[in-house]
Amino acid sequence: MQIPDYLVNEQFDDRYFDVVNAMDEAQQIYFTNNNLIERITETIKEKDTFVIGETGFGAGRVVVSLMEFAENSGLKNACIEYNSVELYPMSAERMLFILEGFRERAGDKIDALAEAYGGINTRISGWHSAEISRPFGRLRLNLWIGEALEMVKALEKPCDVWFLDGHSPKKNPSIWRPELMNEIGKKTKAGGTCATFTVAGAVKRALSEAGFTIKKYPGCGGKNEVLQGVREI
Structure with a gap:
């Protein structure tokens, strides 16, 4: 399938x-593969915060998907902290353009994210935070402008789950390097998980060495299998 030019990250020659x-x-x-709704529900009962880490913010597609998923689940009073990183941030205008194809499905979520993202000065490196209030509760977006390893080391508390989503290992090998995976393992709660679309052997080995027990789970579309890792200790 021909990839539309507007979906390509010029830095890595790979689609978002x-x-x-x-x-x-x-x-x-x-x-779904990470039982996210059940786990967030437990943090609501405990009046706690569910902490997410992501390697590769891109156009914010995963954040929009999460807002839709949480709202469709019927969650209420959730408190989600979403930590992500972007080395090459795009403008809010480009974000809206890239996400436009999902407007009929999730237009209000796209606008909520774009409004929050538009208040961030992406020319300044380091942490930036924005609050997004939705029917399911509150989502706090913490976006690190800079390199992924710097972001993971800068996290003050470990994550319940990691979304490993920084382009393919062939296109962006640095986002999958063992040093980074090892640091992600350190910043994952005991019993916490990670998930990624790639099943590359080098990624599986790096995650295993970082303390994750690796399993294969169903993919989506043309992708038959994907990976999930559980941090046992």
């Missing part, structure tokens, strides 16, 4: 996401 199944893909790989 599949133009057809992008939201369904995110919801299957990152949310």
